[in-house]
Amino acid sequence: MNKKAEILVVDDDPDIQDSLRIILESNEYEVRTAANGREAMEELEIRLPDLMILDIMMATDTEGFDLAFKLREKPEFKNLPIVILTAFLNKVREEGPGKFEYILGEQWPAHWLLEKPVDSKKLLAKIEGILGES
Amino acid sequence: MDATSMETRERCLAEDLSRRKRVILRELKERSFWFVRLRWWVPPSIVAGVLVARLMGFEFAVVQLLLVAAFVLAYNIVFYMLSRAFKEEPLREERRFYRFAYEQVALDYAAMFLLIHFTGGAASPLIFFFIFHIIFASILLPPRSAYGFSALVVAGMGTVALAEYLGWIPHHPLLFQGRSTDLAQQPLHMVVALGFFAASVFISAFSTTAIMRMLRRRIRDLGALSESVSILNERLHALFSMIEAIGSAQYLEQVLPVVTGELGNVMEVKGISVKLLSGDGRFLRYAAAYGLPEEFTGEKEVEVDKSPLNRRIIEGEPYVTGQVTKKELFQFGEALAAAQIRSVLFVPLTVEDRVIGILGAYCVRPDRFSTEDVDFFRMAAGLVAIALESARAYEAIEQLIEERSWYMMRVTHNLRAPLAAMLSMIELVRGGYLGELNDEQREYLRRLDRRSRTMLSMVNELMTLVESRSEKGKIVRGPVDPVMIGNRIRRTFEDEAKEKRVDFKVVVPEDLPPIHGDAGMIEQMLENLVSNAIKYTPAEGYVCVNFGRATQTVCIEVSDTGIGIPQADRSKIFDDFFRAENARIVEGHGTGLGLAIVREIVDKHGGRILVESEESLGTIVVVHLPITRQEAVDSSQIITQGRANQSGNEKEKPKAGHLARMSNPFRRVGRKGMFRSPDEGAAAGFVWGLPQGAFG
Numbered sequence: 054m055n056k057k058a059e060i061l062v063v064d065d066d067p068d069i070q071d072s073l074r075i076i077l078e079s080n081e082y083e084v085r086t087a088a089n090g091r092e093a094m095e096e097l098e099i100r101l102p103d104l105m106i107l108d109i110m111m112a113t114d115t116e117g118f119d120l121a122f123k124l125r126e127k128p129e130f131k132n133l134p135i136v137i138l139t140a141f142l143n144k145v146r147e148e149g150p151g152k153f154e155y156i157l158g159e160q161w162p163a164h165w166l167l168e169k170p171v172d173s174k175k176l177l178a179k180i181e182g183i184l185g186e187s
Numbered sequence: 188m189d190a191t192s193m194e195t196r197e198r199c200l201a202e203d204l205s206r207r208k209r210v211i212l213r214e215l216k217e218r219s220f221w222f223v224r225l226r227w228w229v230p231p232s233i234v235a236g237v238l239v240a241r242l243m244g245f246e247f248a249v250v251q252l253l254l255v256a257a258f259v260l261a262y263n264i265v266f267y268m269l270s271r272a273f274k275e276e277p278l279r280e281e282r283r284f285y286r287f288a289y290e291q292v293a294l295d296y297a298a299m300f301l302l303i304h305f306t307g308g309a310a311s312p313l314i315f316f317f318i319f320h321i322i323f324a325s326i327l328l329p330p331r332s333a334y335g336f337s338a339l340v341v342a343g344m345g346t347v348a349l350a351e352y353l354g355w356i357p358h359h360p361l362l363f364q365g366r367s368t369d370l371a372q373q374p375l376h377m378v379v380a381l382g383f384f385a386a387s388v389f390i391s392a393f394s395t396t397a398i399m400r401m402l403r404r405r406i407r408d409l410g411a412l413s414e415s416v417s418i419l420n421e422r423l424h425a426l427f428s429m430i431e432a433i434g435s436a437q438y439l440e441q442v443l444p445v446v447t448g449e450l451g452n453v454m455e456v457k458g459i460s461v462k463l464l465s466g467d468g469r470f471l472r473y474a475a476a477y478g479l480p481e482e483f484t485g486e487k488e489v490e491v492d493k494s495p496l497n498r499r500i501i502e503g504e505p506y507v508t509g510q511v512t513k514k515e516l517f518q519f520g521e522a523l524a525a526a527q528i529r530s531v532l533f534v535p536l537t538v539e540d541r542v543i544g545i546l547g548a549y550c551v552r553p554d555r556f557s558t559e560d561v562d563f564f565r566m567a568a569g570l571v572a573i574a575l576e577s578a579r580a581y582e583a584i585e586q587l588i589e590e591r592s593w594y595m596m597r598v599t600h601n602l603r604a605p606l607a608a609m610l611s612m613i614e615l616v617r618g619g620y621l622g623e624l625n626d627e628q629r630e631y632l633r634r635l636d637r638r639s640r641t642m643l644s645m646v647n648e649l650m651t652l653v654e655s656r657s658e659k660g661k662i663v664r665g666p667v668d669p670v671m672i673g674n675r676i677r678r679t680f681e682d683e684a685k686e687k688r689v690d691f692k693v694v695v696p697e698d699l700p701p702i703h704g705d706a707g708m709i710e711q712m713l714e715n716l717v718s719n720a721i722k723y724t725p726a727e728g729y730v731c732v733n734f735g736r737a738t739q740t741v742c743i744e745v746s747d748t749g750i751g752i753p754q755a756d757r758s759k760i761f762d763d764f765f766r767a768e769n770a771r772i773v774e775g776h777g778t779g780l781g782l783a784i785v786r787e788i789v790d791k792h793g794g795r796i797l798v799e800s801e802e803s804l805g806t807i808v809v810v811h812l813p814i815t816r817q818e819a820v821d822s823s824q825i826i827t828q829g830r831a832n833q834s835g836n837e838k839e840k841p842k843a844g845h846l847a848r849m850s851n852p853f854r855r856v857g858r859k860g861m862f863r864s865p866d867e868g869a870a871a872g873f874v875w876g877l878p879q880g881a882f883g
Contacts (some may be wrong), residue, residue, distance in 0.1 A: 068608040072615045079620050140607040142598070169603075170610030170643070173618055 058184050059083040059100075062136070063093040063120070064108035073106065074076045076173050084179075090120040097130065103184060133182070134183045136176075139167040212284060214406060216273070218327055219288050223266045226295075230260040246409045248305040248359045255301045262294050288327045292336060295320055307361040309348030309377060314384055317344075318391050325395035337392040337452075341385045348377060422563055425453035426570065433574040438581070442574045443475035450567050451477045454560065456550040457528065460491070461536070461571060463544040464501065471497055471545065474575075479549065496533075501542050505534040508563055509554030530555035534565050536572040546571055592657035599650040606643045613639060641776035648780035651711075652763070655787045662791045666701035666815040667709055669741055676713050676732060684721055689720070690729035699734060702741050703815040704792045712788040715781040716745045716808055721728060723773055724749035740794065740811040747807075752800040760798070761786040769802065769883070785810075 060082050062073050067088075074084045085102065087093040089111055089147040096102075109117035117137070167176060233256035237249055269287065280656045299320060303311045317340050325333035349526040350356045352374065406773055432445035447459040458478035462471040471489040500506050509530045528549045536544040546830070548556070556564075615621065624632065641863050673695035684691035702709065720730040728748035735742045752760060756767040764779040771777070789796045800806040 066604060069611055072608075075615055075620045076618070104362040140603045164198050169607035170614065173614055 057081070057083065058103040058125040059085065060180070061085050061087065061093065061096055061105045061109075063087045063105060063117070065089055065111035066108070066118075067107070069138075076177070077180075080177055087090050090116050090123075094123070095134075097124070101129070101133065104134045104136065104180060106136045106138060110141055112134055136167065136179060136183070138150075138167050138169055138171060199348070207337050209410070214403075215284050215288065215327070219284065219291065220270045220274075222291055222323060222327070223263060224570070226259065226263045226291075229263075229298075230256040233259070242308045244513060245361060247307070247361050251305040251359070252302065255298055255305065258301070259298050262298075266291060285328075285497050289332070291627070292320070292324050292327065295323075296336070296340070296343075300347070303344075304347065304356070305359045308351045308356075308358055309344060309381070311361065311484050314344060315387075317384075318387060321388055321391045322395045325392055326399055330396040330400070333396050334389075337388050340388055341381075344381060345386065348381060352377075370742070388563060421453050424447045426566065429567065429570045429574075433570065433577065439474065439575070439578045442578060443571075446475065446571055446574055447477035450548070450571075454548060454564070456548045456555070458549040459614075460547040460549070461544060461575075462497075463575070464491075464542065468501075474544070477805060497545065500533050500535050500545050503535055503537075503542070504567065505532070507532045507556050507563055509556065523732065527551050529553040532556045532561060532564055534561070534568045536575065538570050538572045538576045543572060587777050589657060592653050595653045596650060599646045599653070602646045603643070606646060608641065609639050637776060641778065645780070648778050648784060652780055652784055652787065655791075658707045662705045662708065664704055665706070667704055667706045668701055669699045669743075670695050670697070672702075672706070672710055672713065673732065673734055675710055677718055679714060684730065687721060687724075688726040689721055689724050691731075692729070693732040695734040696736075699736055699741055700814040702812045704794075704812055708788045708791065709812065713743065713745070715785050716810075719781055720749060720806070720808075721744055722749035722777075723747070724768060728805075737811060739813065741814055743812070744811045745808045745810075746805065748805040751802040751804055751806050752798070753802050757798065757800070 060077055062070055062077075062084060063086075064070050064073070065088050070086045070088070074086060077084045085096055087096050093105075093107075097105075107117050107121060109121075111117055117139075121135060121137075124133060124135075167179070236617060237252050237256075240247065241249065266287075273284070273287065284755060299313075299317060302316075303313050306313055321333070321337055321340065324336045328336070347356070350359045417663060428449045429446045432442055432449070444462060447461060451457075451459045456478070458476060460473060460477075460479060461475040463474045464471055469491055471491060479568065489497060507530075511529060511531050515746060528551060530550040530553055532548040532555075534546050535542045536546050546564070550556070573862075613632060613636050617629070617636065673693045677691075677693040681691055717730065717732060724730055724747045730745070730747045730749075733744040733746070735744065750769050750773060751778070752767055753769060756765075759765045760767065761782045762779075763783045765782075766777050766779040786796065789810055789812075794812040796811070797809045798806065799809075
């Protein structure tokens with residue numbers, strides 16, 4: 054378990070950003086944040102994180118999806134683990150499953166799909182699980 | 188010529204054969220058969236008569252008489268077989284029936300003459316039996332023929348008398364004790380007797396034909412009466428069916444085909460059309476057309492200004508013609524000419540003095556529509572107008588409900604993000620990430636968390652409920668495996684039940700048929716029920732879910748030893764937001780929506796739900812859901828795009844009055860079903876209907 058792993062948190066809600074940051078940093082992860090798709094791409098280009106936590110619905114309904122798709126198109130990002138958070142599980146399910154299969158590989162039904170509000174213990178356990186495997 | 192016009196032709200033919208004739212013929216048929224039956228008595232009577240006469244000492248030509256009896260028997264057998272064949276004949280062949288009647292009468296006369304000849308000829312006492320024959324002939328045959336036969340009888344008798352007198356034919360006298368009762372020795376007496384005979388014959392003929400004429404007239408009138416009664420009855424029935432169709436269906440696509448079809452059938456016309464006036468009153472558009480070719484209707488729009496005929500009708504005057512001209516046809520469309528329409532009838536459709544369209548009838552026969560037809564059609568137009576208005580009203584209401592639902596969904600939708608953020612932050616502080624907490628802080632944060640989670644539950648459940656009651660809550664039906672549902676429920680709740688020290692069991696027998704419904708919804712429904720059961724059952728109690736089979740359904744029983752439902756609240760538990768007092772004590776922060784959602788789902792599936800409960804003892808909730816039938820599997824409905832009629836067994840008939848829960852089987856895209864895996868449920872850490880924080 055690489056405790057110095059770097060996690061990119063992408064969410065347009067500053068409160069969520071802050072909460073996650075505090076939780077992750079006290080578990081010795083390095084945290085960067087981005088508030089929208091564009092910033093996320095910038096961060097990704099600067100340096101690839103070990104894992105990305107992505108809010109699937111940000112300013113617009115499809116922003117998170119679009120970003121995830123874009124990432125999967127590019128070879129350098131294809132294998133980046135993504136944990137998807139959403140406050141709107143129904144809506145997300147309506148859009149999926151096709152989209153999710155594509156985004157998450159064979160992981161649908163997603164072990165990596167979490168609904169807000171997220172139990173921090175479960176989130177940490179998930180992250181450890183994912184990073185432990187890679 | 189297509190099938191429908193052939194039918195119309197036949198119907199017209201049948202009508203042309205006037206009703207009266209039909210009735211007369213029917214009567215004739217019956218009488219001829221009756222005479223055949225009557226005639227069976229004759230041979231035995233002859234034989235009996237012969238025996239008696241012999242016993243009494245009369246002497247006469249016995250053998251010949253018996254031969255005549257045999258002859259009568261023989262030809263009656265032939266007639267009997269013929270009548271059997273005739274029974275099936277349609278009433279068209281009147282000539283054959285008349286011939287049958289004549290044949291009977293003729294043969295009867297022949298037999299009669301033979302009998303008379305062999306019992307003394309002109310002096311035979313049997314000559315008076317001719318009276319019967321005359322009577323029968325007058326009943327069976329037209330008056331002229333009856334008189335004709337009477338003349339024949341008199342002439343015949345006269346000839347026989349003369350022939351015997353002159354010795355041209357042998358005389359077979361009737362001898363009694365050696366003496367002949369023969370009047371042949373006294374010609375004058377003979378002539379007088381024959382004269383009276385002739386008189387009685389003609390008088391019988393006259394009386395009977397007069398009576399028959401009266402009878403026939405009565406029968407004809409009755410026939411006409413009964414025909415018009417039955418026509419009226421058919422029309423009433425059609426009106427009633429139309430009313431029924433209007434009452435039980437909401438949408439124009441359902442109502443109009445039924446209504447126009449009924450109308451078309453009862454009026455026996457080729458086609459019925461409904462044209463609707465546009466809002467500004469300038470265009471007429473076809474809304475329905477029964478029996479008319481496709482090209483005729485479709486997207487055709489008629490400009491009212493360009494069509495004086497249509498304009499007149501809209502101004503309130505019905506338009507009838509029995510000989511529609513080319514010019515008129517043109518106003519209604521060229522395709523009409525191709526369909527060989529000759530008579531048309533149009534009446535305006537009015538609602539409260541406002542004309543909303545035109546109802547039309549088209550027939551291939553000329554001069555088809557009488558005043559009664561126009562009157563009836565106007566009544567029908569009244570009904571069609573009502574149907575149209577009520578369909579519009581329904582649409583308007585639905586529109587309103589949709590808007591309301593949309594609004595509510597947007598609101599609840601927007602509440603979720605801030606709530607999620609709030610809960611995350613609360614968790615942050617509670618988790619000690621921002622520093623140690625003292626007991627008081629911990630306690631208040633716990634309460635804060637509870638209240639916020641309740642709020643989130645409320646928002647989620649409201650969303651579910653509103654969505655379920657609106658367009659998006661479309662049920663996707665398919666076979667659902669009870670075993671799978673049972674296993675998922677077990678997995679979802681076993682940990683929680685164990686933590687609370689409640690004994691939790693799910694029992695699913697192996698051989699249950701699949702349920703016909705939506706897996707996601709059924710699971711949701713069970714989750715709500717089980718969650719309630721566990722929530723309201725104190726430690727050391729039990730909760731049991733039993734799947735079973737009833738005659739037409741799968742029944743799922745959720746029973747618990749919980750706090751029960753007070754008698755007074757029994758009828759309200761499924762109401763939105765309702766919470767019973769004793770429930771409030773156990774769990775202060777419930778949403779009161781869980782059971783409303785359950786009811787919604789049960790209703791959607793066409794199932795039943797029954798509740799038995801005793802306060803402080805426990806509760807049993809039994810849900811019956813329909814099973815998948817083979818036919819239902821094939822036409823198992825999926826989402827329809829656009830408005831299409833739903834065929835098959837599952838015609839949901841929403842009743843008037845249940846506007847709040849109008850589930851719409853005829854509109855657009857619905858939810859693609861909830862996919863939930865147990866892992867997902869666990870990972871999300873969220874169970875519908877259960878306020879979090881209650882147990883941890």
